[in-house]
Amino acid sequence: MIQVIILRDRERSIRGIELHGHAGYAEYGQDVICAAVSALAINMANSVERLTDDPFKGSVGEEDGSFSFSFTDTVSPESQLLMSSLILGLETIRDTYGAEYIHFRFREV
DSSP states (O other): OEEEEEEEOTTOOEEEEEEESOOOSSSTTOOHHHHHHHHHHHHHHHHHHHHOOOOEEEEEETTTTEEEEEESSOOOHHHHHHHHHHHHHHHHHHHHHOTTTEEEEEEEO
């Protein structure tokens, strides 16, 4: 199962996201859920980098299926939109394939 942890501040502004694990939908290298989640997450990070000036830190762990991304300063409306789009995409995958493959949690930072 992929664990999605959405990081929000007290004002409920999205400050980052953490992804851990593998969906287990199909064998390694054939799992469409893992591929879709990875594509959405990497695209969001690339979009923030190329389309905004917002500073962030991030890491990817291919072996354990981890992805970590967090803003290190003020978050622009554009980056909030990109993060909301990522979350919408992840929720759509969960709703299409089932909650046994993707689980969401929120953590205040």
